[in-house]
Amino acid sequence: MKIKLSIVLLLFAGFYVVSLPGFAHHGSSAYDFTKLITAKAKVTSLEWGNPHCILKFETKDETGVVIPGSLEMYNPLWMARAGWSKETLKAGDEVEITFHPAKNGSWNGYIRIPECKILFHGRSLNLDENGSGTPPEPK
């Protein structure tokens, strides 16, 4: 499913938020499923565990201040079926992440397909357990 995205606000260099009209059935959770944020980030760890894997990262604001953040991904079974392992991303890897932000303004986000992305070396890492998309690069 293709979802038309429209950029509604340019926050600062490297970050932008887009709205997703018509995609709001998760509206009362901790995350804002009506918005997407894209940011360049440096991985600090990939925590491989239940109930959900967590990708921790650092990014910088427009003044260069480092901001820590984390992304809640799928559970390890799902991630493994999508081709991931706990070694797929490691500390220091530079990625571009597109995710649903937390409502409270923190840099904790939520990764859900198909609208969320993790770009690594210019490739979108597969996040679909059914195997569509580009598989993670073998290590």
Next chain:
Amino acid sequence: MAAAMSLAMTPVAVAQSVAPSAAAGKHDAFDPRDLSGQWSGGLGGGLHTVGKIPTMLPDAQAKFAANTAELKTTGVITVDPTFSCEPPGVPRIYDLGSSLVELYQTKDRPDRIFLFYEVIHTWRTIWMNNRPMPDNGGVPLALGYSLGHWEGNDLVIDTTGFADWGWINRAGYPHSDALHLVERFHRMDREHMRLDLTLNDPKAYAEAWKMAIDFVLKADWDFAESFCRPSESAKFKGNGDLTATDPNVAPTK
């Protein structure tokens, strides 16, 4: 018990005829009573409401308010019992993760069907021998006590005997110990199976609650290990604002 289980776990078709194969297509021949194999409900488990969520009665409304109080302040639910590895019960187990369901009937145990859940690595026993619902002295059960029978090609399961502390779904809707759950498994074609659920809980809801899951056969997947580990859950909950829940009912279809 472990020895008995290992002897009984030879996977055979619920009705012995067409054996699933990964190469088969959805239009290939299939036995509608053959429910064996590994079935995926998709992201989140696939449990969704059909029609309207019924009207909650006062006791259930009070429980729901308590279960979801955090939503009004922090926007998250951290009291979800499954976050602490409490047993999810039924139908909550279909609304947890995104794992496989597998049905087994064994040649040497024709009086029962085992219904395995990859998520939290557990199973239910579905008694197929026309036994009466037992009086277990009111011992509260997370998964209830399940009696099954065939109606045409549908496997119909009646389950009662539930504890009164279970959640129906991740959104915090409660059920009472009066819950009577009816599950109807219907194989639609070679690759698709529909599970229709009807919840009647006269202590908690004014009307029946209809739910469903659309399963897809994953013949070439392995049934994996997926335990809930309290230590992992505690670590997860320690990660700031992260929450494993999406406190919403899946979209109504």
